[in-house]
Amino acid sequence: MSKFLRSATALVFIATLTGPAFAGEFGLGREATPDEVAAWDIDVRPDGQGLPEGAGTVAEGDEIFAERCAACHGDFGEGVDRWPVLAGGQGTLQDERPVKTIGSYWPYLSTVYDYVNRAMPFGESRSLTPDEVYAITAYLLYVNDIVDDEEFELSKANFTSVRLPNEDNFFFDPRPATPIFQKSKACMENCKPAVKVTSRARILDVTPEEESTGIE
C-alpha cells in the first residue's frame, strides 16, 4: 500500500472513532469500544471481579516459576540478592526484622494474581497467559504452606475460597485519632533538662560517597 493510501486509511479510521460529541459538558473524548476496554481492563479484586477464565496447578507453576521467576526470587521464593522474598516469614511481624511475604503479610490472594499478571516477569510484563498466572499463584500458595498438594489446581472457580493468613491484621488509618494529633502546645523554652546525642549516622557509615563531579 502506498504511504498516501496508508495515511488516508488511518485518517478515515480516526474519523470513524472520533464520531459525534457526547452529552458531557465539554463534548470531548469518544466512546471506548468494548474491545478497547477489554484490552486494558486487567485489574482483579479480592471478590474475584476481573479474574479471567483459566486454571493452573502447583506442579505446573513450579516449572513456570523456575523458568520465569526464580532468577530473582529463588526457586522457592526465598529471594536472590535484594529482590523480593515471596515465601516464609510467618510469625515474624513483631520481630526486630520482620519478613513480609505473601504468606506472612499480604492480605489477599487476588493481589498476587493481579500483580504477577500486571507487572511480572520484571522487564517482560503482560507476557504470561491466564493459565500460567493461575499456576504461578498456586505455586506461591504452596511455597508458603497455604496448600500442601502439588496437584492442587487454582482456577477462577475456586479462587475466592482461598484466604491468606494475615488478612485480619490490617486496619484502616486511624489518623487523626492518634496521640500525636492530640498535642496542641509547642513548648518554646526549657523544654527538657539536658540533651544527649543518642544515635549517630557516622557509626553506620552507609551514606554513598560524594564522588567528585567537579571539573578536573
Place this chain on the structure above:
Amino acid sequence: MSPAFFTFKKKNVMICSIFKPLEKWSQLQGEASVLKNQKNNRKILSATGKHTSNIATSPSRRNFLRASAASTLALGTGMLASRSAAASGDPAILELQDWNQYLGEGVDARPYGTPSPFEERVVRRNVAWLTADPVSSVNFTPLHELDGIITPNGLCFERHHAGIAEVDPAQHRLMIHGMVDKPLVFTMEELKRFPRENHAYFLECAANSGMEWRGSQLNGCQFTHGMVHNVMYTGVKLSHLLNEAGVKSKGKWILPEGADSSHMTRSIPLEKAMEDCIVAFAMNGEALRPEQGYPVRLVVPGWEGNMWVKWLRRIEIGDEPWQHREETSKYTDLMANGEARRFTWVMDAKSVITNPSPQAPLMHDKGQTVLTGVAWSGRGTIARVDVSLDGGRNWHKARIDGPSLDKSLHRFYFDFDWDGRPLLLQSRAIDSTGYIQPTKSELRAVRGENSIYHNNGIQTWHVKGPGEVENVEVS
C-alpha cells in the same frame, strides 16, 4: 500593513543597527570564528584552571581542608602571576579573569540551557544498597543545594517501578471506564482542551525518611529527606474528565493506572478524585519530564507520592477498593504489635533544615549565619516553623519567606549570630490545622520501628564546627 507589524520591523532594523551595519555581516562572522577559536582554548583554561579549585568544592571535612589548601595555593600563584606584584588584595579583583575579557558563546550554543559547569555537583543521587536494581529504584532531590520553594524539573527525585517509560504522546490515550454512563477515550490533544489550572504542590514519597526509623543512618538531607519535590503543575481537573464520562451513583473509588511496564495502580476514593485531583501535562511551565510521567500524570495533592500515577493511561471507577500490591504489600505501615495500618494516604506536616546539613556544612567561622529549610503539610499550609539550636531545649520562631500555598513546600529562614560553638539543629513545623510535627520518640511510641512509611519526625543535625555536620538523634 498592520501597525503592530510595522513596529516589529522597525524594532528589527534598530536591533541590527545597534550592532553592525548589515554590509559588514560576512566580515563580522569571520572575526567571530577567529575569536571563537581563541576563546575555545581559553574556555578550556577557565574550566580547568584555578577558578575551579576555588569554587567546586565538595562539602566533606576532608575536601574542605583540601579546598582550603588549594585556595591558598591559588592565591600564591595569582600573586606571582599578577602583573603588578606590589598590588595587595584579592586576586579575584586584581587579576583579569577570562570572562572579563573574551567573548562568550552565542545564543545558538545552548538552545536548551543547562546550569553552569560550576554547579555540576548539584544532581539527584541514589543509594545503591537500598534496592535490587536501578530500574526499580529511587533517587533523591538535592535539597541542600536548592532555595525558594520550587524544585527545578531536572532535580525532582525519581521513583520508577519499571524504569522511565518513553511515551510517544501521539500514541498515548487516557481511558475512563467502569461504573460510568459512557466509557471514554481521550487523546492528549483532547485532554488539553479542558479548562486548565495551575497549582504548586509538593509530592512526597511515603517512604521519605523511611531509612531513619531505627536511628540516624544517612548523612545528608538529600538522602534523609530528598524524596520530596515541589513544582507548579498545569493540567485539568480530574472531575471534569469523570463528569464527562458520567460516574454512576454506585461508583465510590477510582483506579488510576500507568502505561509503563509496571502498570502502576492505586485505589483512590472518588471523593478525593472529585475534590482536587488534577490530570497534569506540564510542570514548572514545560511538558512533564519523562521521569515524571510524560506526557501525563495524576496529581493527588497532599497524599502519598505513589498515588500520583505517572504515564497515566486508564482510570476505572468501581464500588470497592482493588487492594492492589501498592496498597497492601507496600504502603501499609506495620506496627509494633504486628498489625498494619492501611490507606494512610495523607502526608503529615514535616520540615527539615537543608542548610547547614551534612552535605552543606557551615564554611565560615562564627558570626552572621543563615539557617534555612523547607516545611510542608498534606493538610494545608504551614502556619509556623520553629528552630532549635540546642537539640530541642529552646525554640525560636523561624521566618517563612515566599509564597505560603496549600499543600506546597514552604521556605523558612533563621538568621542568627553563631558563637562558633557546636549546635544541635532541629526544625518543627506546625500546620494550618494546628498539628505539631512530632519528635522521633513521640512517633516511635505510636508506630514502633517497622513502619517504613510516614516518618515525619523532627530531624537533628549536629554542627560540630566549620566544615562538619552529622545526622544524629538526641535524648
